[in-house]
Amino acid sequence: MTRRTVPLGRRLRRGAAPWLLLSPGLLVLGVLLLWPMVRVLNLSLQDYELRNLLRGDTNYVWLDNYREVLSDPFLWTTVLPNTVGFALVCVVLTMIVGTVVALFLNSLGATWRSISTTAIMVAWAVPALTGTYIFVWLFDPLSGLVASTLDDLGVMEAGSVNWFTNRWTFYGIATLNVVYHGFPFIAVTMLAGLMTVPGEHYEAAALDGASAWGRFWNVTVPTLRPIIAVCVILSTIWDFKVFVQIYLMPGGDGANPEVMNLGVWSYTQSFAQGEYGMGSTIAVLLTALLLVISVIYLRTLMKEEEL
Numbered sequence: 001m002t003r004r005t006v007p008l009g010r011r012l013r014r015g016a017a018p019w020l021l022l023s024p025g026l027l028v029l030g031v032l033l034l035w036p037m038v039r040v041l042n043l044s045l046q047d048y049e050l051r052n053l054l055r056g057d058t059n060y061v062w063l064d065n066y067r068e069v070l071s072d073p074f075l076w077t078t079v080l081p082n083t084v085g086f087a088l089v090c091v092v093l094t095m096i097v098g099t100v101v102a103l104f105l106n107s108l109g110a111t112w113r114s115i116s117t118t119a120i121m122v123a124w125a126v127p128a129l130t131g132t133y134i135f136v137w138l139f140d141p142l143s144g145l146v147a148s149t150l151d152d153l154g155v156m157e158a159g160s161v162n163w164f165t166n167r168w169t170f171y172g173i174a175t176l177n178v179v180y181h182g183f184p185f186i187a188v189t190m191l192a193g194l195m196t197v198p199g200e201h202y203e204a205a206a207l208d209g210a211s212a213w214g215r216f217w218n219v220t221v222p223t224l225r226p227i228i229a230v231c232v233i234l235s236t237i238w239d240f241k242v243f244v245q246i247y248l249m250p251g252g253d254g255a256n257p258e259v260m261n262l263g264v265w266s267y268t269q270s271f272a273q274g275e276y277g278m279g280s281t282i283a284v285l286l287t288a289l290l291l292v293i294s295v296i297y298l299r300t301l302m303k304e305e306e307l
Contacts, residue, residue, distance in 0.1 A: 098186025124184035
C-alpha cells in the first residue's frame with residue numbers, strides 16, 4: 001500500500017496558514033520592538049549628536065563608539081559593577097521573598113489567601129514612579145520617617161547622615177524599592193505553581209522521613225523548576241534595566257556619577273549630553289549583556305534537565 005502524496009500547493013497552504021494567523025501580532029511586534037532595536041543599533045554606529053538631529057544628516061564612525069565605551073575606566077569601575085551587583089542582589093532577594101510569601105499564601109485557607117493575594121498585588125500595581133518617591137520620603141535625611149524614628153530613639157540626629165550621597169546606602173534603598181515592587185509578581189506566580197503540586201507527593205515524602213526543608217527541596221523545587229526559570233529570567237531582565245528607581249532618587253539623575261548604572265548612563269549621554277550615538281551604544285551593550293546572561297542561564301538549566 002502506497003502512501004498518498006499531498007500536493008505541493010496544499011502543503012504550502014497548510015504551512016502558510018499558521019503564519020497568516022500570527023501575522024497581525026508579528027507585525028505589531030515588528031513595529032513596536034524590532035524597528036526601534038534596528039534604529040538604536042544604527043545610531044550606535046554613528047557620531048550622532050543634536051546637530052545631526054537638527055540637520056537630518058548622518059556621520060558613521062562604525063565601531064568607534066564601542067571602542068570608546070569599552071575602554072572607558074568609568075564603565076568597569078563604576079557603571080558595570082553598579083548594574084551587575086545591584087541586579088544580582090535584587091534578583092536573589094526578590095526570588096527569596098516572593099517564594100517565602102508564596103509558601104505562606106499556600107498554607108492559608110481560600111478566603112484569607114484571596115485577601116492576602118489582593119493586598120500584595122496592590123503593591124505591584126503601584127507605579128514605580130510613585131513607589132520611588134515614597135522611599136525617597138521615607139529616607140529623607142531631615143524629615144523622613146526613618147530619620148525621625150532614629151532621632152526619637154536617640155540612635156542618630158536627624159539630618160546628620162544623607163543616605164543618598166553614599167554609593168552603598170543609595171543602592172541599599174534602591175534595592176528595598178525594587179524588591180518591594182517586584183516580589184508580588186514572583187509570589188503570585190509561584191503560588192499558582194504550588195497549587196498544582198499534588199498533595200500525595202508531600203505525604204509520600206513525609207512518610208519517608210523528609211523534613212519540611214527536604215520536602216521543599218526534593219518535591220517543590222523540581223516540580224516548579226520551569227516556573228522558577230521564567231521568574232529568574234524575567235527578574236534579571238527587569239532588574240538589569242532598572243531606570244526609574246535610580247534616576248528619581250537624589251543624585252541618581254547623573255548628579256552623583258558614583259551611583260550611575262547602564263540605564264541612567266545611556267539616558268544622560270543621550271538626552272543630557274546630546275550624544276545620541278554614544279547613548280545608543282550603551283543601550284546596545286546593556287541589551288547584549290541581558291542576552292548573554294539569559295542564554296547562559298537557559299543553557300545551564302537545560303544541562304541540569306539532561307542529567
